[in-house]
Amino acid sequence: DTEVTQTPKHLVMGMTNKKSLKCEQHMGHRAMYWYKQKAKKPPELMFVYSYEKLSINESVPSRFSPECPNSSLLNLHLHALQPEDSALYLCASSQGRLAGGTDTQYFGPGTRLTVL
Amino acid sequence: AQSVTQLDSQVPVFEEAPVELRCNYSSSVSVYLFWYVQYPNQGLQLLLKYLSGSTLVKGINGFEAEFNKSQTSFHLRKPSVHISDTAEYFCAVRGIYNFNKFYFGSGTKLNVKP
Numbered sequence: 001d002t003e004v005t006q007t008p009k010h011l012v013m014g015m016t017n018k019k020s021l022k023c024e025q026h027m028g029h030r031a032m033y034w035y036k037q038k039a040k041k042p043p044e045l046m047f048v049y050s051y052e053k054l055s056i057n058e059s060v061p062s063r064f065s066p067e068c069p070n071s072s073l074l075n076l077h078l079h080a081l082q083p084e085d086s087a088l089y090l091c092a093s094s095q096g097r098l099a100g101g102t103d104t105q106y107f108g109p110g111t112r113l114t115v116l
Numbered sequence: 117a118q119s120v121t122q123l124d125s126q127v128p129v130f131e132e133a134p135v136e137l138r139c140n141y142s143s144s145v146s147v148y149l150f151w152y153v154q155y156p157n158q159g160l161q162l163l164l165k166y167l168s169g170s171t172l173v174k175g176i177n178g179f180e181a182e183f184n185k186s187q188t189s190f191h192l193r194k195p196s197v198h199i200s201d202t203a204e205y206f207c208a209v210r211g212i213y214n215f216n217k218f219y220f221g222s223g224t225k226l227n228v229k230p
Contacts, residue, residue: 004159006159031216033216040204040223040225041222041223042206042220042221042222042223043160043206043220045217045218048216048217050216055216056214056216056217090159090160092160094216097215100215102167103210103215104150104162104165105162105218106162107152107159107160107161107162108159109158109159110158110159112157
C-alpha cells in the first residue's frame, strides 16, 4: 500500500481566515513533505519533516505553519493568506534517510486551495 | 547541483501510436531518476524509477524508460498509447547531498487524440 491521504479535497478561504490542511500515511514512512503546485507548473518544495523534526524550510512565508504531531500525520496551518497562495497543495512521504539511495516519494491527491 | 530538463512542453500523439517523452539531467555524480504522472486534478503518481542496475526500467501502465549515462538522458517511452494516458508527465532527479530534495522538470503534457 502506497497511499497518502489528504483532507480536505477542496478549500475556499478568505484572507482573514485560519484553516488547516491534513495529510496522513500509514506506510511507516519517516519523512513527510509539503509541496505547492500552481497550474501548469511542477511542484515546489515547501517543507520537509524527517523523524518528526523540521529539516527543510524553503523560505516559506510565516503565514504557512507546518506541524508534524506524530510519524503518520502532517498538518499545514494557514493564516492570513493572499490570493496568490491559491494553488494545489500536495503532501508526500518517503521512508527517509535510512532508505538511503532507494528512498522514493509517494504523493497524496492534493488539496485545491482558493483564497478569496 | 542537480537539475532536469524536459525539452517538450506538449506532445500531441494519436491513439495507438508510440510516444517518447524526453528528459535530460545534469549531474556530475551518480543520480537517482524518477518519472511521475499527474492526471487532471490529481496528485502525482510514480510511474517508474532508476536507482541502479539495469538501464532499462519498466514501470506501470506499459511505460518504460532508459537511463543513458553518456547522453545524460532518461527518456520515457510507450509503444502504444491510449486516450487514458493523456496527462502531465514530470521527470525528477533526487538530490545527492540531500535525499529529501527532488528537482522536477517543467513537465510535458501528453495529449492523446482519437
